Amino acid sequence: MTAKPEILKLTQVTNSRLFHIEAMDLRFSNGVERRYERLRTGGLGAVMIVAINEQDEVLLIREYAAGLEDYVLTLPKGLIDPGEDMMTAANRELQEEAGFAARQLSHVRQLTAAPNYMGHRLEVILARDLYPSKLEGDEPEPLEVIPWPMSRLPELFTQAAFSEGRAIAALCLVQQLQTRVEPPLVSRETASI
Amino acid sequence: MTAKPEILKLTQVTNSRLFHIEAMDLRFSNGVERRYERLRTGGLGAVMIVAINEQDEVLLIREYAAGLEDYVLTLPKGLIDPGEDMMTAANRELQEEAGFAARQLSHVRQLTAAPNYMGHRLEVILARDLYPSKLEGDEPEPLEVIPWPMSRLPELFTQAAFSEGRAIAALCLVQQLQTRVEPPLVSRETASI
Numbered sequence: 001m002t003a004k005p006e007i008l009k010l011t012q013v014t015n016s017r018l019f020h021i022e023a024m025d026l027r028f029s030n031g032v033e034r035r036y037e038r039l040r041t042g043g044l045g046a047v048m049i050v051a052i053n054e055q056d057e058v059l060l061i062r063e064y065a066a067g068l069e070d071y072v073l074t075l076p077k078g079l080i081d082p083g084e085d086m087m088t089a090a091n092r093e094l095q096e097e098a099g100f101a102a103r104q105l106s107h108v109r110q111l112t113a114a115p116n117y118m119g120h121r122l123e124v125i126l127a128r129d130l131y132p133s134k135l136e137g138d139e140p141e142p143l144e145v146i147p148w149p150m151s152r153l154p155e156l157f158t159q160a161a162f163s164e165g166r167a168i169a170a171l172c173l174v175q176q177l178q179t180r181v182e183p184p185l186v187s188r189e190t191a192s193i
Numbered sequence: 194m195t196a197k198p199e200i201l202k203l204t205q206v207t208n209s210r211l212f213h214i215e216a217m218d219l220r221f222s223n224g225v226e227r228r229y230e231r232l233r234t235g236g237l238g239a240v241m242i243v244a245i246n247e248q249d250e251v252l253l254i255r256e257y258a259a260g261l262e263d264y265v266l267t268l269p270k271g272l273i274d275p276g277e278d279m280m281t282a283a284n285r286e287l288q289e290e291a292g293f294a295a296r297q298l299s300h301v302r303q304l305t306a307a308p309n310y311m312g313h314r315l316e317v318i319l320a321r322d323l324y325p326s327k328l329e330g331d332e333p334e335p336l337e338v339i340p341w342p343m344s345r346l347p348e349l350f351t352q353a354a355f356s357e358g359r360a361i362a363a364l365c366l367v368q369q370l371q372t373r374v375e376p377p378l379v380s381r382e383t384a385s386i
Contacts, residue, residue, distance in 0.1 A: 002334065004264065005257055014207040016214045018230040018310065023209075024259050032333040036259040037211040064198055065308035066217050066229040071197065072308050109351070111358040113306045115258035115265050117211065120307070122358070140225040141195065154369050158302070165304040165315070165359030172365035176347050 003029040013037065041119040044080040047090040048166060050108070050174045051076065051100060051127040057147035058171065059098045059130075060162075063139070073146065073162040075170060077122070078137075090125035096137030098145045102127035108173050111166045124170040126177070150175065196222040206230065234312040237273040240283040241359060243301070243367045244269065244293060244320040250340035251364065252291045252323075253355075256332070266339065266355040268363060270315070271330075283318035289330030291338045295320035301366050304359045317363040319370070343368065 008025040015021070020040040027033045051059040058075075065072045076097040080089040087105045095101050108124040148156055153171055156162050201218040208214070213233040220226045244252040251268075258265045269290040273282040280298045288294050301317040341349055346364055349355055 002264065002337070004262070005333075007262070013209045014214075016206045016216075016230055019212070019214050019232070021207075021209045021212050021214075026257075026259070026333075028257070028333045030334050034333045037209055038259045039212070063309075064219075064221070065305075066219070066231045067308045067311040067313070068305065069197070069200070069312075071195065072305075074308070110353075110356055111361070112258075112261065112265075112356045113358060114313070115260045115267070115357055116256075118260040119262075120260070140198075140219075140221045140227045141223050144195070157366060157369065160303075163303060163305045164308055165306060165357075165362040167358075168304070168365060169358040169361035172361060173350060176350065 005029065008033070012040075037117065039118045039120070041121075044082065044084070045086070045121045045123060046077060046079050047086050047093060047123050047125050048075050048077040048111070048170050049090045049094050049098075049125050049127050050170050051094055051098060051102060051130055052150065052174075053100075053130050053147060055147070056150045058150055058174075059094075059100065060146040060148050060156075061097050062144040062146060062161075063097075064141075068163075071161065072164065073156075073159060074164050075167045080123075086123045086125060090123075090127060092135060093137075094127055095133050095135035097139070097143050099132060099134045100127075100130040101133035103129035103131070108170065108177065111169055113166060122166055124166075124173060126174055150178070198222065201226070230310065232311045232313070234314070237275065237277070238279070238314045238316060239270060239272050240279050240286060240316050240318050241268050241270040241304070241363050242283045242287050242291075242318050242320050243363050244287055244291060244295060244323060245343065245367075246293075246323050246340060248340070249343050251343055251367075252287075252293065253339040253341050253349075254290050255337040255339060255354075256290075257334075261356075264354070265357065266349075266352060267357050268360045273316075279316045279318060283316075283320065285328060286330075287320055288326050288328035290332070290336050292325060292327045293320075293323040294326035296322035296324070301363065301370065304362055306359060315359055317359075317366060319367055343371070 005026040078093040198219040271286040
């Protein structure tokens with residue numbers, strides 16, 4: 001295991017309303033020195049919600065993404081507010097963005113977006129046992145909610161509009177969990193022994 | 194389908210060596226106006242390489258991620274340089290970061306990192322038929338290369354160090370492709386008919 005580089009200096013480079021850019025002077029264990037830039041993260045992180053209804057459909061949302069200048073398909077997500085834990089934040093965002101609340105919430109795993117230059121962390125939360133419940137969010141327009149069968153994920157993953165790596169990863173991870181908890185397949189022949 | 198918001202104005206907010214922050218004044222089709230901030234992307238995009246060897250192992254790299262201030266496990270990746278197409282860039286990055294070149298390269302799909310506030314696009318490239326070939330990259334220290342069996346992806350996806358959403362997504366997509374091209378399973382009983 002290589003020792004972590006030594007952080008020689010952190011310098012605030014520039015700020016905007018949303019972004020905080022920091023320079024990081026590093027000395028690697030082999031003596032090489034480098035300056036990296038990164039987006040500093042304040043805040044408590046974010047949540048992304050895989051909400052699955054009784055028909056085994058996942059609730060997708062269609063929203064405008066300023067980075068791509070287009071509407072995209074993705075999963076409900078948002079920042080954890082001060083005073084909230086991740087489950088509370090997930091249930092609030094689900095109500096704001098998809099119009100549902102969940103009686104069952106469980107943590108799947110933490111994902112990062114671009115760890116080389118961003119510290120942003122996102123918690124994937126699986127939401128089950130849904131019931132209609134709407135909270136007002138800060139969306140400029142109502143989001144379209146699209147229930148998508150979990151059995152048709154391979155088709156979803158080929159859609160150009162469903163491009164967010166963390167959303168594809170979140171659904172893969174949940175699918176993997178579901179495969180694991182199902183009882184092993186037993187053929188009729190074996191079962192009858 | 195909702196009409197896209199009208200872009201009223203784009204304003205350059207601030208710049209650093211690596212980042213370009215832009216404000217975007219939008220009017221949504223319902224009349225609501227909002228100012229969003231986003232990272233502007235220059236350049237030609239980036240590539241992420243799923244390189245699979247003859248033992249059906251994917252080549253992971255272990256590198257320092259400044260955003261997380263820690264070493265992470267991820268896939269080889271990098272920017273497309275001027276004059277390169279995505280396949281050339283993928284084969285160069287693979288040689289720089291993993292010490293292998295590929296005789297077979299194919300495009301899997303485009304992924305985004307955080308489309309709400311970043312325009313960054315990443316092309317996932319599947320690399321097969323590998324042979325040893327090393328190019329000097331700009332890494333401050335040699336990267337550790339870790340071959341990981343494709344049959345053990347579920348275990349990889351639980352590793353805290355393998356957290357990058359786009360890398361998990363890339364491996365899921367390749368796994369899905371591999372499942373698709375394999376001949377359907379035929380039981381002995383059916384085959385003997």
